Structure formats: structure tokens, C-alpha cells
Amino acid sequence: MKSYYILLILLGLTSAKPTARIVGGKDVDRPGKYPWQGSLQSFNNYHICGAVVISSKYVLSSALCTVNQTPATRKIILGMHDEDTRLLGNPTDYLIEKITNHPNYSPGPPYYWGNDISVLTIQGMIDLNDPYVKAITMADENSPDFTSNENCIMTGWGSLYGFGPYPNILQEANFHVLTREECEISRPGQIFDNHLCIGNKATGGNSFCTADNGGPLACPISAGDWILAGIASIANANCTTQQASLCARVGNPGIRSFIRNITSL
Structure with a gap:
């Protein structure tokens, strides 16, 4: 599966998305530190993409990860810290x-994977009493743009x-979180209102990469409280840190109303 995606990227096929992964990161120091994090997997326990818990019934991911899939081909793993050893x-x-x-997901240019988000309804209920699993509050239409965070x-x-x-x-x-003007420097003409542009102003040394798609960009809003600002969407084919990365903007009216219409959240 990994070699298949790499081949698509190398061939430059329009159906292949720029890869996304965390570059310049570090090990999370304890299980359950980010309890909303999930893993979208095949039934042979192969990690495909990230996922985010938003309630006891729903998780979010990237439309890229789910657009050609059905519940018979994918599952969600929650409460996980070490993906291989478990x-x-x-x-x-x-x-x-x-x-x-x-419904308005755009798989490629000219809208650069706009509205790259999906809602996954879980069979039964997610156990939110599990100390390693917790729903995260989502940004909405009235949330700040996070550029000061x-x-x-x-x-x-x-x-x-x-x-x-x-x-x-x-x-x-x-x-x-970068302003549109800051983002345009490395991604001219590629950012739209449903995108959230991110980078690292201090070092320029972070990106996200293959199999991080669908994962959360969480921003602290007070001591111990976090808000889901974005869902990982676009980085570069070689995961370079010299170009800004794009997330689906959770608080965008078109994205937030899509989530609300399905989940009532």
C-alpha cells in the first residue's frame, strides 16, 4: 500500500494527493496526552490516516482518506499510543x-483539496470514560482565526x-497558524477560505506528511482546554518544511455546517 501511494506521487498523477506527515516532531511523552487522536486503519491493522474524536458517536477525518472507502474497508482505533507494539x-x-x-470536496487543483473533511459515524458508542479517549471541542463560525496562536x-x-x-x-x-498573506509567500494562489495555513515561523522546520492526513490541529485556548482548529490536508510530495501546509478549516461556515448537519454538534 505504501509503495502504491509513493508510485502515484512520483508519476505526478492528478488523483494522487501531496503527501502529509509530521516532520520535525517528537515522541508524545505519555499515552492519552492528546486523547482525541485516532487512527483510520484497514482491517489488517495498517495505519492509513489520522482521525479526531468529536463525540461518543462521531469522528472526523480527511475526505482524501475516505472518499473511495466504505465501512467494510476501514475501522477506527482509539486510545492508542504506540502504533506498532500497542x-x-x-x-x-x-x-x-x-x-x-x-459534498464539495475538491480532489486536487484548482481548489487544492478544498473541504477536505469527512464525518465517520461509529457503530455503537465510543467509550468516553476510557482515560485515554476524549472528544475535543470544535471551532465554529464565531471562533477566532487562530493567527495569534x-x-x-x-x-x-x-x-x-x-x-x-x-x-x-x-x-x-x-x-x-499563518495569515493568508504569509501563506501566499510559499503557496501563491493555493489558499482559500476553507483552508487553514500552518507552519513554524521560528524554525521553518515542521511539516506533516504521509498518513498524517485527517489528523488534528489542536490549539490551546486556556489551561487544559483545547479547540480543534483544523484537519491535516495538504503538505508537499517530499514533505519539505520550506512550504506552508494546509488544513481543512473546521470553523469555516461551509465545513462547520456540514459537520453540524450530520452530528448536531
Whole structure:
């Protein structure tokens, strides 16, 4: 599967998305630190993309990860910390009842994977009493644009560098939310209102990469409280840190109303 996606990228096929992974990150130091983090997997326990818990019934992911899939081909793992060994936390499988992709998802240019978001309805209920699993509050239409927040965190089990290995331990990296003007410097003409542009102003050394798609960009809003600002969407084919990365903007009216119409959240 990994070699298949790499081949698509190398061939430059329009159906292949620029890869996305966390580059320049570090091991999350304890299980359950980011309890909303999930893993979208095949039934042979292969990590495909990230996912985000928003309630006891729903998780979010990237439409890229789910647009050609059905509940019979994918499952969600929650409470996981070490993806390969699965000795820490409380990794638990959840079956998917329904996959709903954003109706205006744009798989490629000219809108650069706009509305890259999907809602996954879980069979049964997610156990939110599990100490390693918690829903995260979502940004809405009235939320700030987060450009003054320099402490947002992206998490995931994506590749550690371009075409590199996947980590065992969940990774985290700090990102700044960039203004549209800042984003246009490295992505001219590629950012739209449904995107959230991120980078690291201090070092320029962070990106996200293969299999981080669908994962959360969480921003702290007060002591111990976080808000879901974005869903990992676009980085570069070689996961370079010299270009800004794009997320689906959760608080965008078109994205937020899509989520609300399905989940009532």
C-alpha cells in the first residue's frame, strides 16, 4: 500500500494527493496526552490516516482518506499510543457505521483539496470514560482565526521525513497558524477560505506528511482546554518544511455546517 501511494506521487498523477506527515516532531511523552487522536486503519491493522474524536458517536477525518472507502474497508482505533507494539494506552477498535464526505470536496487543483473533511459515524458508542479517549471541542463560525496562536499542536503517526518510515510512538509538533498573506509567500494562489495555513515561523522546520492526513490541529485556548482548529490536508510530495501546509478549516461556515448537519454538534 505504501509503495502504491509513493508510485502515484512520483508519476505526478492528478488523483494522487501531496503527501502529509509530521516532520520535525517528537515522541508524545505519555499515552492519552492528546486523547482525541485516532487512527483510520484497514482491517489488517495498517495505519492509513489520522482521525479526531468529536463525540461518543462521531469522528472526523480527511475526505482524501475516505472518499473511495466504505465501512467494510476501514475501522477506527482509539486510545492508542504506540502504533506498532500497542502495549501502552488502551488501543480499542471501533467499527464504522457510515462515512460521509463533504459534498464539495475538491480532489486536487484548482481548489487544492478544498473541504477536505469527512464525518465517520461509529457503530455503537465510543467509550468516553476510557482515560485515554476524549472528544475535543470544535471551532465554529464565531471562533477566532487562530493567527495569534503560536502554540497549536499537530499529532499523528505519519512518516518522519519524505518517503521515510512511520513512527511507533505518536508524534507531536508545534505549528503557527499563518495569515493568508504569509501563506501566499510559499503557496501563491493555493489558499482559500476553507483552508487553514500552518507552519513554524521560528524554525521553518515542521511539516506533516504521509498518513498524517485527517489528523488534528489542536490549539490551546486556556489551561487544559483545547479547540480543534483544523484537519491535516495538504503538505508537499517530499514533505519539505520550506512550504506552508494546509488544513481543512473546521470553523469555516461551509465545513462547520456540514459537520453540524450530520452530528448536531
